[in-house]
Amino acid sequence: MIIIRAAIRRLFYYNKNIQMAINVNTVYKTVLLILNKEQRGYITPDEFNRLGTQVQLEIFETYFEDLNQQLRVPQTSDEYANRVENIEEKIDIFKKFSACTGAIPIILPADVHRLGMLAYREKEIQVVDRKDHLLINKSPLTTPTNNNPVYILEGTGAPSAAPSQAYVYPTSIAGTDVTAYYVRAPTNPRWGYSIGGLGQYLYDNVLFNATVGALVVANNALTDSIITNTSDGFPADAVYSGTAFNTAAITTSNPSGWNAELTVEVSGGIVVNVDIVNAGSGFIVGDTITISNNAAPNGIGGSTPVVITLTEADLYSGSTLGSINFELHPSEQVNLILNILMYTGVIIRDPQIVQNAAQMVQQDEVNAKS
Numbered sequence: 001m002i003i004i005r006a007a008i009r010r011l012f013y014y015n016k017n018i019q020m021a022i023n024v025n026t027v028y029k030t031v032l033l034i035l036n037k038e039q040r041g042y043i044t045p046d047e048f049n050r051l052g053t054q055v056q057l058e059i060f061e062t063y064f065e066d067l068n069q070q071l072r073v074p075q076t077s078d079e080y081a082n083r084v085e086n087i088e089e090k091i092d093i094f095k096k097f098s099a100c101t102g103a104i105p106i107i108l109p110a111d112v113h114r115l116g117m118l119a120y121r122e123k124e125i126q127v128v129d130r131k132d133h134l135l136i137n138k139s140p141l142t143t144p145t146n147n148n149p150v151y152i153l154e155g156t157g158a159p160s161a162a163p164s165q166a167y168v169y170p171t172s173i174a175g176t177d178v179t180a181y182y183v184r185a186p187t188n189p190r191w192g193y194s195i196g197g198l199g200q201y202l203y204d205n206v207l208f209n210a211t212v213g214a215l216v217v218a219n220n221a222l223t224d225s226i227i228t229n230t231s232d233g234f235p236a237d238a239v240y241s242g243t244a245f246n247t248a249a250i251t252t253s254n255p256s257g258w259n260a261e262l263t264v265e266v267s268g269g270i271v272v273n274v275d276i277v278n279a280g281s282g283f284i285v286g287d288t289i290t291i292s293n294n295a296a297p298n299g300i301g302g303s304t305p306v307v308i309t310l311t312e313a314d315l316y317s318g319s320t321l322g323s324i325n326f327e328l329h330p331s332e333q334v335n336l337i338l339n340i341l342m343y344t345g346v347i348i349r350d351p352q353i354v355q356n357a358a359q360m361v362q363q364d365e366v367n368a369k370s
Contacts (some may be wrong), residue, residue: 021325021326021327021330022325022326022327022328022330022332022333022336023325023326024052024189024190024191024323024324024325024326025191025203025205025323026333026358026361026362027052027326027333027336027337027340028045028048028052028191029361029364030337030354030357030358030361031043031048031337031340031341031344033357033360033361034337034341034346034348034353034354034357035341035344035346037357038346040344040345040346041344043344044201045191045192045193045201045320048191048340049188049189049190049191051340051343051344052188052189052191052326052336052340053188053189054343055336055339055340055343056186056188056189056326056327056328056336057185057186058339059328059332059335059336059339060094060185060186060328063087063090063091064091064114066087067084067087067088067091070083070084070087071084089329090328090329090331090332091183093327093328093329094113094183094184094185094186094327095116095181095182095183096109096111096181096182096183096184097179097180097181097182098179098180098182099175099176099177099178099179099180100118100166100175100176100178100179100180101175101176102165102175103171103174103175104167104171105154105155105165105166105167105168106165106166106167106168106174106175106178107164107165107175108163108164108165108166108180108182109180109182110164111184111185111211112162112163112164112180112182112184113162113182113183113184113185114162114182114183115153115162115163115180115181115182116180116181116182116183117180117181118151118166118168118178118179118180118181119178119179119181120146120149120168120173120177120178120179121146121177123147123148123149125149125150125151125168125178126148126149126150126151127150127151127152127153128150128151128152129152130152133150133152133169136150144169144170145170146170146172146173149168149169149170149173150168150169151166151167151168151169152166152167152169153166154166154167162185166178186326186327186328187210187211187324187327188210188324189324189325189326189327190210190322190323190324191203191323192204192206192316192320192321192322192323192324193320193321194320194321203323204320204321204322204323205323206321206322206323207322207323207324207325208279208316208322208323208324209281210316210317210324212281212282213256213257213281213282213283213284213315213317214279214280214281214283214315214316214317214322215260215276215279215280215283215310215314215315215316216276216279216313216314216315216316216319216321216322217276217277217278217279218275218276218321219273219275220273220274220275221262221274221275221276221314222262222274222275222276222289222308222310222314223271223272223273223274224311224313225308225309225310225311225314226271226274226306226307226308227307227308227309228304228305228306228307229270229271229306230269230270230271230293230303230304230305230306237266237267237268237269238265238266239263239264239265239266240263240264240265240266250262250289250290250291250292251289251290251292252283252287252288252289252290253287253288253289253290254282254283254284254287256281256282256283257280257281257282257283257284257287257289258280258281258282259278259280259281260276260278260279260280260281260283261276261277261278261280262274262275262276262277263275263277264291264306271291271306274308279316283310283314283315284310284315285310285311285312285314285315285318286309286310287309287310288307288308288309288310289307289308289309289310290305290306290307290308291305291306291307291308292305293305293306333358334351334354334355334358337354337357337358338351338354
């Protein structure tokens with residue numbers, strides 16, 4: 001029975017990891033439109049991002065209590081009216097499974113928010129506390145085995161209070177053989193922007209993954225981070241495009257930084273411009289990027305290589321550029337806007353006002369593109 005339940009839950013995690021999102025620009029513009037209409041002032045992108053993060057977490061955490069309450073009452077069998085299934089659909093977006101690491105104790109994935117179960121070779125590992133573990137070890141018949149393993153969940157990670165490690169018995173089971181099925185927390189939303197010539201905020205619609213260490217895709221992106229330039233005048237003036245990282249032409253000090261692509265402009269024998277064409281992943285502040293002076297394909301020639309040291313401004317995580325949509329179910333868009341407005345001191349009792357405002361924002365965007 002345990003094996004069947006574990007297999008069903010594995011299938012559930014495989015098939016239900018749905019990607020949904022609420023456009024962060026639509027939410028922000030709708031909030032601004034209503035604030036302006038109510039003459040309640042203005043909130044900056046940074047203020048909006050903080051409020052959006054708070055509201056998204058509040059809505060996300062209500063799912064678990066709502067699910068607990070709905071499981072206690074009878075449900076209709078109609079396809080779209082079952083409240084339990086509707087709440088589970090909203091939680092499904094955040095369900096994941098991933099291998100653990102370590103030995104004693106094993107280390108759970110870093111993004112665990114609420115742990116569902118641990119499994120070992122298609123077998124669900126039973127969770128016990130310290131007292132139960134002492135009792136089951138008193139008899140050879142109940143001692144944990146590879147066919148009937150148990151675990152004790154202990155330790156919390158920072159900054160959240162989510163579990164971070166577990167003691168699995170028998171101890172011969174390695175962490176890499178244990179799969180964690182869990183719910184992660186939603187990624188913090190971000191309305192990315194640049195500053196216009198009049199000091200206005202200009203929306204950056206480039207969406208990025210906050211966890212992958214991506215470089216900012218932009219023209220003249222890494223030019224200011226060059227610490228060693230070629231100086232002998234030998235390189236031919238040209239634009240060297242399509243240069244991929246971790247090849248003979250360009251290398252990084254961090255092996256995890258990869259799959260980025262750049263364009264290098266040489267003028268007057270030196271590099272004058274470095275554009276990022278593909279963001280890549282795995283980069284951190286302080287990584288050094290070396291553009292070879294080898295004349296091989298995509299090399300720039302000259303007697304010295306060009307060395308770039310990444311700063312915070314070179315990564316999306318350290319700049320204001322790049323946006324992240326809300327990860328909640330699309331049905332939560334009105335609740336998001338209402339709750340953000342509530343934090344600004346505006347209480348809207350009629351959700352129809354929010355829906356009409358969102359439609360006006362979408363129509364303005366269509367008109368701007370036409």
